[in-house]
Amino acid sequence: MVQDLNNIERMYDSVAKEYADTFSGEHDKKPKDQEILHRFSQEIRGRKPVWDFGCGPGQTTKYLKDLGIEISGLDLSEKMINQARTIHPDINFRKGNLLKLKFDDDSIAGAVAFYAIVNFTEEQVGIALREVFRVIQPGGRFLFTFHIGEETIHIDEFLGNKVDIDFMFFTTEFMFSCLKDIGFEKVEIIEREPYPEVEYSSQRAYVFARKPVG
Ligand SMILES: C[S@@+](CC[C@H](N)C(=O)[O-])C[C@H]1O[C@@H](n2cnc3c(N)ncnc32)[C@H](O)[C@@H]1O
Numbered sequence: 001m002v003q004d005l006n007n008i009e010r011m012y013d014s015v016a017k018e019y020a021d022t023f024s025g026e027h028d029k030k031p032k033d034q035e036i037l038h039r040f041s042q043e044i045r046g047r048k049p050v051w052d053f054g055c056g057p058g059q060t061t062k063y064l065k066d067l068g069i070e071i072s073g074l075d076l077s078e079k080m081i082n083q084a085r086t087i088h089p090d091i092n093f094r095k096g097n098l099l100k101l102k103f104d105d106d107s108i109a110g111a112v113a114f115y116a117i118v119n120f121t122e123e124q125v126g127i128a129l130r131e132v133f134r135v136i137q138p139g140g141r142f143l144f145t146f147h148i149g150e151e152t153i154h155i156d157e158f159l160g161n162k163v164d165i166d167f168m169f170f171t172t173e174f175m176f177s178c179l180k181d182i183g184f185e186k187v188e189i190i191e192r193e194p195y196p197e198v199e200y201s202s203q204r205a206y207v208f209a210r211k212p213v214g
Contacts, residue, residue, distance in 0.1 A: 014163065026059060049071070050110045053112070113145075115145055116144065120168060142208075
């Protein structure tokens with residue numbers, strides 16, 4: 001089973017401005033995000049290129065750029081990309097599909113994907129993770145986040161707009177075995193409680209993974 005990509009794209013197009021207004025400075029309110037992004041920046045320092053997949057308005061792209069990482073952003077939604085370009089004119093953003101990346105094999109040093117998979121089914125998560133594995137160089141790093149749980153939440157209103165979409169939660173067991181089956185190594189899943197009044201009240205996971213050398 002898969003979620004219709006056109007519906008996902010339409011949904012983020014329709015809320016792009018409100019999403020950017022709401023989430024652009026969010027890392028400032030989330031100390032664990034900051035700690036994790038600093039760690040990623042240290043692990044990837046001096047290597048390029050790095051990409052932020054499902055970058056939305058580019059808050060994570062910008063955070064890593066400010067830490068000295070040569071990073072670009074990619075998103076399915078043209079309107080999100082427009083927001084990202086307006087807010088961060090010094091960063092390269094482009095439209096693209098995480099499920100079918102137009103990158104050569106072994107061509108990038110690393111990637112991040114903050115909550116980019118939240119509307120994917122398990123089948124689509126497998127496709128996305130395989131794509132990231134394919135395009136990352138041996139020894140390359142991947143950091144991504146997701147909501148922990150087993151539920152699927154259907155919503156028909158998001159940031160004041162009428163929408164019709166599912167948000168998926170995943171178990172850490174599913175994600176760990178998916179990454180291992182694909183071939184990632186040094187998989188580490190770090191869990192945290194939600195920050196009250198700052199974000200949706202769900203348990204969060206940060207995942208570090210590496211593509212083996214040789
Ligand atoms: C929940 S938002 C997260 C945005 C940003 N990374 C953040 O942390 O706020 C999910 C983002 O993933 C993008 N997205 C969804 N499916 C995608 C796909 N197949 N390829 C690329 N981007 C995708 C959406 O357009 C949206 O901007």
